[in-house]
Amino acid sequence: MGWHAALRLDYTCDAECTRARSAHTGPLRVLKALYPEGEAICHHVLVHPPAGLVGGDRLEVEARLGAGSHALLTTPGATRWYRSQGDEATQQVRLHLGEGARLEWLPLETLAYDGARAVNDLQVTLASGAAMIGWDLLALGLPAADAPFATGHFDQRIAIDGLWLEQARIDASDRLLLDSPLGLAGQRTLATAWLAWGSDPAEARVTQAIEGARALIEPGGAFEGTFAGVTRAQPRLIVLRALAGRTEPLFHLLRAVRAAWRSAAWDLPAAEPRVWRT
Template sequence: MRDCTLHHDIDSTSHGAWQASLTLGFTQSHGATRLTQREHSGPLRVQKPLYPEDPQVCHAIVVHPPGGVVGGDRLRIGVHAGTGSHAVLTTPGAAKWYRSHGKVSGQRVTLHAAERAALEWLPQESIFYNDAVAELEHEVELAPGASYIGCDILCMGRRASGERFTAGRVAQRSSIRRAGKLLWWEQGVITPAALKSRFGLNGHSVCATLLAVGERLPASALQEVRALGGPGFGASLIKNLLVVRHIGDDSEAARALMLDAWRVLRPYVMQRTAGPLRSWHT
């Protein structure tokens, strides 16, 4: 396994802000998926590869040691799953995006899955403190026969502390391509006004999205997912892309719904049952 630590952890031109990157590569060999590339710069790491299912599926936990993102921080994560491999990426806890103090923070995630590879991006929720300003980019490139499940839970303000998101801005852009064909493109901006708007979060503070891409999914998969939720929950199926949405005010409820949807969809998308995600229960 290649494990490379670059030696420019702090970019002094950014006035002390962290400029961090993590590049991971997974390879399938003799029936097992191995973490064969691991490069990092700045405070992004990956814990020891885990195999809670069997050797065919490698679980990796991405860690941001500072514990939160401050104004001016930029995080870059790149993952490549080689032919026939299966990688699951999670985080050990919620990501915290602190007040920006006039500087924009950002995260760019690029995921690539080669032929017949399976890639799952399942981080825990992101909590945006009041007056956080962030730009989030998420790009997925799938080869023919590759499959993907990704989840994103955003919490605006800290509900448990009584803090509301009354100032700040979170911009998002995401895309999924399979065999070069664009399957999904979405961009938007969450502001305090968008939280209140009926065309935004309609007064709610938590939104969650789960995207699943595989071979053509049956209508029964959509029906099973739709049976999971009530008000504020929905799902749509467009050929081999299934979209699950939830808006509400409780991050725990959003987590539970996204995990339930994952458990339903994983056997359809990746021909595997879904066991417990260890990092989500610690």
């Protein structure tokens, strides 16, 4: 029998103040709302006390952001997908942004242990004027412990309604995908970041966001050892892809790109969550 947990978050904005209400079932909840940038932006840390998923487990997160609200969601540590004897473990995330809302979806890394059978499903809807910065960081196996991802699979789906749909299965037996230069090229950690708008953004902001990210991934730069590229996949969507041997350089790259995009899209400083430094 799996363990089912669900969390519902509702954000509203009143007089430039973002407030949140939450409801949960099972071991999934948020810590106290924090406002390190003032009351306009609510920082929340999502906590799953078991700290990992096994076969049959199911996590569901739903966040609804009302018009004009701004929320930042992160996690206190890695999400671990452990070996399964048969059933898949599933995480389903649904994010709905109202008019003019802003969301930063910034979970820490996902670790797929050998033998994991995982489904990670993220779906986003953006109303007019809404915008989102998000990322996903996945390690296959435990590279730092020399524990390879030798069996199992990881299914990943990211969908932003009307803009982007990506879904794939990374199977441990698919050596062509894992080792080919046209696949993961032997790297075992991969990152995706995106900046998406619900309506057409100002071209100057798009250009600044793309140039800022490309400056960070230039050969010989601060993130040597990562392989990355950034593109404007749609008029309202910028996507960054990156590969590396470990999670640490990719996490530092994602933080830098997020800071560049926050400045370009919203004229805001980085203001990183304190939990990232603990």
